Amino acid sequence: MQTILVPTDFTAVGEYAIEHAVMYSQILKKEITILHIIKKDVEYKEAEDKIRALAEQINKTHSIIVHTIIREGSIFSTIGEVANELESELVIMGTHGVHGIQKITGSWALKVTVTSKAPVIIVQEPPKRASVERLVFPVDFKKENKEKIGWACFIAKHYNAKIFILKSNYKDKGILKGILSNMIFTERYFKSRQVVYDISVSEPNRDFAEQTLEFATKVDADLILIMTTKAINYADYIFGASEQNIIANEAKIPVMCVNPRPTWVGSFSATGN
Numbered sequence: 001m002q003t004i005l006v007p008t009d010f011t012a013v014g015e016y017a018i019e020h021a022v023m024y025s026q027i028l029k030k031e032i033t034i035l036h037i038i039k040k041d042v043e044y045k046e047a048e049d050k051i052r053a054l055a056e057q058i059n060k061t062h063s064i065i066v067h068t069i070i071r072e073g074s075i076f077s078t079i080g081e082v083a084n085e086l087e088s089e090l091v092i093m094g095t096h097g098v099h100g101i102q103k104i105t106g107s108w109a110l111k112v113t114v115t116s117k118a119p120v121i122i123v124q125e126p127p128k129r130a131s132v133e134r135l136v137f138p139v140d141f142k143k144e145n146k147e148k149i150g151w152a153c154f155i156a157k158h159y160n161a162k163i164f165i166l167k168s169n170y171k172d173k174g175i176l177k178g179i180l181s182n183m184i185f186t187e188r189y190f191k192s193r194q195v196v197y198d199i200s201v202s203e204p205n206r207d208f209a210e211q212t213l214e215f216a217t218k219v220d221a222d223l224i225l226i227m228t229t230k231a232i233n234y235a236d237y238i239f240g241a242s243e244q245n246i247i248a249n250e251a252k253i254p255v256m257c258v259n260p261r262p263t264w265v266g267s268f269s270a271t272g273n
Helices: 012-028 041-062 075-086 106-113 143-159 173-192 208-218 234-240 242-247
Strands: 003-007 031-038 066-072 090-094 120-123 134-139 162-167 197-201 223-227 255-258
Touching: 003 012, 003 075, 012 031, 012 041, 012 090, 012 120, 012 143, 031 041, 031 075, 041 066, 066 075, 075 090, 075 106, 090 106, 106 120, 106 242, 134 143, 134 173, 134 208, 143 162, 143 173, 143 223, 143 255, 162 173, 162 208, 173 197, 208 223, 208 242, 223 242, 242 255
Parallel strands: 003 031, 003 090, 031 066, 090 120, 134 162, 134 223, 162 197, 223 255
Antiparallel strands: 120 255
């Protein structure tokens, strides 16, 4: 079963994540699995009543098959574990601005995303449109950039979305070579699949993550597609990998995080694998 996994804490952002999951489910024809994580067994009965009522409401309103899971554990490991067990198509979760076992802040959301083999979409608000129409696709020098191309094409085809490429602009010749290689590959891939795209170039000597957010706001993006850092360490969680700034963006644009695979073999299935 390739399902869309939605962790929820029964708060507003959990509801926002479900709204996004419904939108993706209706297009991709996938079922939804709602996950609630508890700290101890005594919380189970209350959680069961809430999650059952939520599933019934979604099914009644949208005619979508909804499964439920209650699992004891930690959000930082259990979400990824369940996503991998189910071989989920996507994970969609909301972020909070406060701390707590069920409340994922933007700065810690990255720790959750790197445990899942499936892409994770981080949301802060309900969908602003009924579909994904505008997708921002930043391109830098890292070779892992190629891994997110399949997902960009997949979304563009299913939602008839336009891709807005933001090309990084570095003066260093070595970095510039990597950017050029990624751009050539990206354009060939999109052209071969008749994907509509537009290219803009970032300003030199400015933070690329910051410019990505400015660009996404400018084009009124529905989604930003990024790769997560290949090796995340404790310092990244404290001081912030560049992805964290994008995930917790003030414009509250949803962000799709794709984790790099151990090796990239140059081919994708319809689902981005």
